[in-house]
Amino acid sequence: MKQQNTDFLVIGSGLAGLTFALKAAEIGQVTILTKAQIQESNTSWAQGGIAAAVGESDSWKLHEEDTLIAGAGLCDPEAVRMLVQRAPAAIEWLEQQGTRFDLSASNALDLGREGGHSRHRIVHHADKTGWEVERAVSESVRKNPAIQVYENCFVTDLLISDGQCVGASAKISDLGSAQFTAKATMLATGGCGKVYSNTTNPRVATGDGIALAHNAGATISNMEFQQFHPTTLKHSQLAGFLITEAMRGAGATLRNHEGRRFMYDYDPRLELAPRDVVARSIEREIQKLKTWCVYLDATHLESEQLKHEFPTIYQRLKEIGLEIDRQWIPVVPAQHYSCGGVNTDLVGQTSIPRLYASGEVTCTGVHGANRLASNSLLEAIVFSFAAAEAISAESSNLPNTPEFKAPHCIPESEAIHIRHALQAQMSTHAGIFRTNAGLATLKEFIDSTLINYDEPPSAPFSAYSAESRNLLIVAQYIADGAIARNVNVGLHFNADLA
């Protein structure tokens, strides 16, 4: 079995992991483990952009106020202040890495506006900001001689010794089992969208980091706050494809089957109300009219503006026969972002010594009960910076490495069946609207399935099977959190509490 020691170990190659790696490489050797290709991540799919108070009429105080309002009273004010105050420096750093943001005619950053923001403050690269950011940062990582990257390397366990995290074990395709030790480990494994049938997240978003942290005994919270994006495409050929909020920011409106702009019935902020409000309004409208979607109408916007500001959406939809300058876009809400996760402090430290976390896998306190749009890429950078400063204090005297433990897997054919059943249960009972009875049914399904999962003798390792077990753990946190949350707040809505 391969054994390797490094100064700093990073699990995940989205913006959180890569940012941390580049900063940590200034003080030591860094090894990145990532389960697919380096760029396969939620980061690469981000469309809208990154929030930062860099406009003339804006200030970090206004950004802070908007973030706290979206979080519905459950944000950690200290974490929010740190996030918004450090946002301009984060943008500057990304530019230094070679990220190309769109500029206005006067050569200043061109700022978009999204729901819940009181100002134009979204720094962007057309409608593929995440792709551009990941490109720039991964290029910097590739060029850095202090950073080694293992792709197709699936982390199966955190190594815990004397209550401290001393690294991780993994399965590397072609190389087999491996153990990596390090004086600090950064968990940056991203989201868990695949726990639902309908999500904007790519295939790697299976909540592995939540399960790794859970198995290691770290504290995890707020998983009941799952954000559903209001406008994802309802189409057999491109299900879950995100239609960015920036399109509503540019003036696109929501209409029901009868063509009525129904947001007038729900919120005075109309299409730019916070995401939970818009998503719930859409669900209600779909139920009320017994239809399978609502529509996003951008037909009153100039064709040239749509092609220029939303080139990816324009092109992808055209390929499936939808001309957005002439036709309404059928949309439904879909799981998009996990506001809860592994608890960390202001420097990304988890409840386990030497284990840090950053990005969507965490609960830093900045999102509270609901994330303000475009605050998550920002969170990944700001908290990875802070963690990279903190790790210099970690000593190299590690306790002994624990013995290798092979991960428990069931045959893939069974895992496929279980994953689909779980996704259906989660979508029915832990989606935008929840009920006491539905959550109880869900909980019973998850608990009994987990017991069955662990009972038979282990089958040969399969990443799909390991991920499916991880999804069950994630689902358990969401269900338990939703059952325990006895008041409707932010993204959690239980009809029996209304």
Ligand SMILES: Cc1cc2nc3c(=O)[nH]c(=O)nc-3n(C[C@H](O)[C@H](O)[C@H](O)COP(=O)(O)OP(=O)(O)OC[C@H]3O[C@@H](n4cnc5c(N)ncnc54)[C@H](O)[C@@H]3O)c2cc1C
């Ligand atoms: C369609 C879409 C649009 C979005 N738009 C925006 C936006 O406009 N603005 C914004 O701020 N946010 C946006 N978000 C959210 C944002 O993209 C994510 O929250 C953010 O990119 C998370 O970054 P991360 O580094 O934490 O995780 P990710 O970018 O998801 O990276 C996680 C990494 O961990 C790896 N990994 C996972 N499990 C394992 C394992 N077991 N072993 C090894 N490696 C593993 C993955 O392969 C991946 O490389 C969007 C998300 C989506 C899906």
